[in-house]
Amino acid sequence: MYPEKLTTHLEALALSSRAVAAMFRYDDREKATLDYELADPLGESRHAVAGRAVHQYPDRLLVHVTGRCAAHCRYCFRRSGVHRACGPLDERETGLIQDYLKGHDQIKEVLLSGGDPFTMGTDLWEYLLDGIRQARPDITVRIGTRMPVSDPVRFEDNRLIQLLADHGVVWIMTHINHSDELTAETKASLERLRKNGLSLANQTVLLKGVNDEVEVLARLFTTLVDLGVKPYYLFQGDLALGTAxxxxxxxxxxxxxxxxxxxxxxxxxxxxxxxxxxxGGKVPLCPPWLGAPGKKGWPLTHPDGHTGFYPEEKDGPVK
Ligand code: SF4
Structure with missing residues (x-):
């Protein structure tokens, strides 16, 4: 069972937004799992290195800096993941990441993910960013977060903002799915990050009954551009257990x-x-990476040659 968890900010927003309620409120339909759904839909555990890191692409290292999130998105592809139970990286684990980065020059970007990295306290951020910069001053840091939506006041912490701004090239990869999430507080958090020199890009998950309409997506993406946030990826839903x-x-x-x-x-x-x-990695959903659907579903080919299939599913009713 993936427990329901909302922040005070989201509790209030879910009262006025059907989309927000759908993303964060438990739904009995989560009990239904399909035989092709997976506990680890991205196969991250196959590429685990240095304790909490995933080295799947040669030039990038993903680090699960914490298993904790401020709120639980019901569609999360890591909802049953092993990292979910972990707290923030400790000294020993940070040391392992430093050593791995030092020993792998081909890594050009480190992706700090979770859970949500911004659930970590500011002292831990200082320790982690100092450690990464000591190991690799040249590397680009990317931080994946839903915190501007789930708990935007986190970015009222001046020390945290200054730390991010003072540690070289840092990209903040937000996760925003609907313009209802762009409250005044969320917009203010994005503006603070942008005005302090952080680069911002956004990832959106396509979700039935939340944002599966052209007008809804167009409103979100044009508003993000107006806020200085580049819409980077729109993801087709992963085959996480209980998310059909x-x-x-x-x-x-x-x-x-x-x-x-x-x-x-x-x-x-x-x-x-x-x-x-x-x-097998991320595949753009267009030719030549996406083939014509057949009995096994839609054939996918990653640019590095990995292949797989994505099912064509039935379009059930939206509650
Ligand atoms: S913030 Fe990210 S990791 Fe956390 S529950 Fe939401 S989608 Fe999953």
């Missing part, structure tokens, strides 16, 4: 994305992509 009610059939998802292109600028248009189920 959130997934949009891929044929309909492709039709939505094709229509979306007529409504937003190139700057506002994210790359539509999916992770190959079970592992």
């Amino acid at each position: 009610h959130f997934r949009v059939p891929l044929s309909r998802a492709l039709a939505i994305v094709n229509e979306l292109r007529r409504h937003v600028s190139g700057l506002a248009m994210p790359v539509f992509a999916v992770d190959i189920p079970g592992g």
Whole structure:
């Protein structure tokens, strides 16, 4: 059972936004799991290194800096993941990451993920960022977070903002799915990050009954551009256990994305992509990486040659 968890900010927002309630409130449909759904839909555990890191792509290292999130998104692809139980990285684990980065020059970006990294306290951030910079002053740091949505006051911490600004090139990869999430507080948190020199890009998950309409996505992406946040990826739903009610059939998802292109600028248009189920990497959902659907589903080919299939699912009713 993946417990329900909302912040005070989200509790209030869920009262007025159906989309926010759908993303964060428990739903009985989560009890239904399908035989092709997976506990580790991205196959991250196959690439585990140095304790809490995942080295899947040669030039990037993903680090699960904590298993904790401020709130639990019901569709989370790590909802049953092993990292969910972990607290923040300790000294020994940070040392392992430093050693791994020092020993692998080909790594050009380190992706700090979780859980949500910004659930960590500011002292831990100082320790972690200092450690990464000591090991590799040249590396780009990316931080994946939903905190501007779930607990935007976290970014009222001047010391945290200054630390992020003072540690070289740092990208903040936000996770925002609907313009209802762009409250005055959330916008203020994004503005603080941007005004202090952080680069901002956003990842969105396509979710049935939340944002599976052209107008909803167009409003979100154009607003993000206005806020200085580049819409980076739009993800087709991963095959996480108990999340079928959130997934949009891929044929309909492709039709939505094709229509979306007529409504937003190139700057506002994210790359539509999916992770190959079970592992193999992110694949843009367009030819030549996406083939014609057959009996096994939609064939996917990663640019590095990994292949897999994504199922074509039925479009059930939205509650
Ligand atoms: S913030 Fe990210 S890791 Fe945490 S529950 Fe939401 S999607 Fe999952």
